[in-house]
Amino acid sequence: MSKKVIQVLSYKITNSFLENNTFNIYSINGELKESILEIIKFHTNVLNKNWEDLRQDWKFKNLINIPYKINSISPYRVFISDIDNANPLLFCDKSLNEEEIQRIKWLLSTSVTDYIEDKFKKDLKDHLETKNLKTTNFNIDLDYKGEATKNTFINNKNFTLIKMLFMKHFLNKKVRIGTCAEAIENAKEISFYPSYNGKHELVSDIIEAYNYNNQLKRYALFITPKIEVRNSELYLNIIIGTKVILDSYEHEIGKKTDLIKKIHYGKNENSTLYIFDGEQYISVKFYTKKSENDIIYIFPKWEYREIIKNLEQTTNITFNDIKNFLKDTNSRNDMFLLHNQYRSIKEKNLVSDSLHNNDKLDISNFIVENIKGLEIIDSVSEIEVVYPSEIKKTARNGSKIDLLVSSYKGKYNSFNLYVIRKNNSEIIKLINQLFTSTSETESLFTNYEKVESPNENIFVVTFNNNVAITINIIDICSDYILNDTYEGETVDDRANLITEVIGEIPVNSLFLIELEMISDKADAKKIIRQAFIKLGFINQFIIPSTMNINNLKQRLCKLLQCIGFYNALTYLDEKTVYTFSFVESESRKGIILPFIIKITEKSIQVSPVLKNTPVNFVSINEIYTNFYNLKNYTFDLQKCNMQEIENILLINLLDIFKNDNTEKILLLEGNQLKETDSDLLKKIISISDNVVKIDLLDIEVIVKNATNDDLTFTPTLFSLTNDTFVSIGDKTQSQRKSLVYGSKLVNFMKRKTKNKPDDNIVNGAFGMYQDRRAFGIKIIKNKMDKISLASLIKLSRFRLTSEIHCNETSFYNYLTYFSKYF
Structure with missing residues (x-):
């Protein structure tokens, strides 16, 4: 019998759900309709603007929104x-009265009227x-x-109605949370209220609780409904998470919260205030700006002006009340500066910190x-993972390099x-200490016996396939290289200084730089990083x-991965994996550089995609040699659109595939392509052997035991x-009877202080549970057996170290550091 099953929080929408609604339908006619249609004609026919350009005009977008x-x-x-x-x-719901x-x-x-009366719209x-x-x-x-x-809801333009109908079922009801055996006597009843913040969601009562750092915080739970069509049938999926509430920026400034600091320093571009009127949360987006004389101004986003006017009529809350709240140290029970708690993952996708399974x-049962x-x-029950090699690992332990399941695919052997x-x-x-220690907590490797030190500061690391790599540590004690930057200093200036201090640097070199962070313009980190990239060297x-010890391990692991240390679980034999990314510069907004x-099995190669230049694959070790010059060949989104850039990449990829006779595996990671049905992509797929689309599923998935046996973390x-x-990545290294165990919410609400040993904290999620969304593997085309292909992708989710799964494959992971370097 399978030891694990997953429960997807996805619900088939039946006719009885759709028929049980209370919506009336009205056609909007009269003078307003005539004027709106004429406004659109004026822009398209008189001003000759296309629809896509109009949607980029934020004022026009406000009108149609x-x-x-x-x-x-x-x-x-x-x-x-x-x-x-x-x-x-x-x-309209039938409950609306005439006044509403x-x-x-x-x-x-x-x-x-506001749109027409704008001073720049006189011609209109x-x-x-x-x-x-x-x-x-x-x-x-x-x-x-x-x-x-029911036919009203089937139209995809009306899917919003399904979400609204779903939210109505939570009105005047309470959800009992914390009903597992360990927490049942402390279960809490919580109400959820409708809200709209760019998307429909339910937001809960405000919950006071202590976090892991023993700080009293205020939270709210949220449920976001999403509609999906599968096999011509409608499904409602939900995402469940937590929001943290900040009472005011002056009160919270000591917490060093990024959002609060942005508001405080007048650099906040888009924050949301939730206003509770007793029945629902009304969201208002605002931004802050600092004037030349350091006065901070708070403005509502343009499109929310009418909402604020409506608030004044329904709740007597004015915008002055909102501004005073944001500056006040006292919290209110009807206004909340509230934002999702997020963990960042690749390509700006975000995963919300969430509740325990x-x-x-409990919410699903409700x-x-x-x-x-x-x-x-x-x-759904689990299936057995097919290992493509003899290397198997039944458990993974700590954030170390596991030489039994790692290999090296670079060019240099030292x-x-x-x-x-x-x-x-x-x-x-x-x-x-990390290279020589035999201590489980201090060693960089799980197999420290495979690391030898023939001389001081020289280490030979031997992988499972008997490939040996020598690492020679060179100590450079230099204040000159690390000096603060000064006005007028260039990257060339700092690069020249580095070569003066160090001398000639071999091409097989990498750099770890110890530098204190400072918050002003004298911070030298950026110019030092760029100087080393100009010289052709990877750096951390x-x-x-x-x-x-832990963050030093992380920096070393990142460096070693960048030079070709690799997860050997994904044995490729004679196959070739291709993937790509449109890497966006961290320092230059809108600057894109595509990579393939x-x-x-023996090499990792990358190539930038440049205009009118053939693709030229080089070893992962060599890409940094000329990386600095690539900034002269980047794409600027101000001058070209993503479709053009995609076409250039796909044309190059098509040429590569035509000349590659190996069995090819094409990975489409995340939402890389805006146009997923283009003729170019179809041609590439047609000459591919295996094509897999992989992404985080926008759906809540719960892992639980099918038996009472202890879990094994395979x-x-x-x-x-x-x-x-x-x-699904395993949630913790600790073994327990079930992953559905304990209640984080109850733990938070019950906790008083960590200094009281007699506190009866509920066992389970507290202090060790980490939630992840499901990672979807969709096979579009296959020559390999489907389970073997899915298993290969699954195993590639392990990073170089033996940490639990990451939210991307290790194939793609080599590109994630490039955004810092151009």
Whole structure:
């Protein structure tokens, strides 16, 4: 019997769910409709602007986004279909009274009037007047079209109605959370309220709780519904997470929270304030700006002005109240500066810190028991992972390099590791300790017997396949290299200084730089990094004041991965893996440089994709030699669009595939391509042997035991459909009877202080549970057996070190550091 199963929090939407609705449908007619349609004609016909350009105009976007403003003020009772088509429809819950409907009409009229009355829109206003159309105080006719039926919801333009219908089922009800055996006596009943913050979501009561650092914080849970069409049937998926609440920036400034600091220093571009009116959360986005005389101004985002006006009518909360709240040290019970807790992953995708699996199941059980017509899909049992080599690892332990499951695929068999430091640093001593220690906590390797030291500061690392790499540590104690930067200093200046101090540097070199971080313009980190890249060398920084064994391990592992240390679980035999990325510069916004990466069993090669230049693959060791000059060949999104860049990359990839006779595996990682159905991509797929699309699934997945045996932490793979597999990273190294164990929420709410040993903290999630979203593996084309192919991708999720799975494959991972270097 399988030891693990997954429960996907996905619910089939049946007719009974759709039929049990209370929406009336109205057609929007009259003067407002006529003026909106003429405004669009004016921009497209008179000004000759295409629709795509119009959508980039933020004021015009605000106009056609009127439906979303309506969602914000009434997220579960009112919805308007596209306002820019010939037959806009208004969907109203039957509970709306006449006063509320009149307020909607007022909001519609005010939004259009504000757009027309803008001082830069005089030509538009004149145009409307010549057409004898009104420009203010519009008459709006709502013609009743009947009640919504199940066919109303099937139209994908009306999927928002399904989310609203789902949220209504939480009104005036409480969800009991913390019902596992360990926490049942402390279970909490929590209410959820509708909200709209660019997307529909349910936000809970405010929860006071102590975090892991023993700080009293305020939280809210959220549930985000999403609609998916699978096999021509509708499904409702949910994402569950937590939001942290910051009462005010002055009160929280000592917490060093990035969001709060941005508000405090007048650099915040997009924060959301949640206002609770007793029935729902109304969100208002705002930004802050510092004037020349250091006065901080707080502004609402333009499109939220009407929402604030509506708030003044319904709650008596004015924008002055909002500004005073943000500056005040006192919290309120009706305003919350609230944001999701996130962990960053590749390509700006974000995964929310979440509740324990047991808490999620409690919410899911509430849905199943209280919402008629939503049927949770069956749980799925695990399948056995197929190892493509004789190397197997049943457990992974700590953040170390495991030489039994690692290999080397670079060009050189020896490296010089230069360590740049100041006086009184112990970093060389710590590095030697990592390479020589036989202590489980101090060694960089799990198999320390495979590391030899023939001479001082020289180490020979032998992999499982008997490949040996020599690492020669060179100690450079130099204040000159690490000096603060000065006004007018160039990258060439710092590069010349480095060569003066060190002399000629061999090509097989890498650098670890110990540098304290400072917050002003004199911080030399950026110019030192660029200087080493100009000289052609990979580099990592470490902060001496916070340095310890663990973060030193992390820096060394990143360096070693960049030169070709590799996870050997993914044995490729005679196959070739191709993947690619559009790497965006960290320091130059909108600057893109595409890369193609090619991996065989013996090599890792990369090539930038440049205009009018053939692809030229070089070893991962050699890419940095000319990396600095690549900034002259980057793509600027101000001058070209992503479609053009994609086409250049795909044309190059097509040529490569035509000349490669090996069995090819093409990996489409994340949402790299904007156009996934292009003719170019189809041609590439047609001459590929295996094509796999991999990404985080936008769906909540819970892992639990199918038996009462202890878990073994082997790689886990599940088959959702014949072509779609799910990979889940194990949550902890500790063995326990079940992954569904304990309640993080109850732990937080019950905890008083860590200094009281008599506190009865519930066992389970507290202090050690980490949630991850499911990693989807969709096989588009295959020559390999599907399970073997999915297993290879699954195993590639292990990084070089023996940490638990990352949210990308190790094939792609070689590109993730490039964004720092151009």
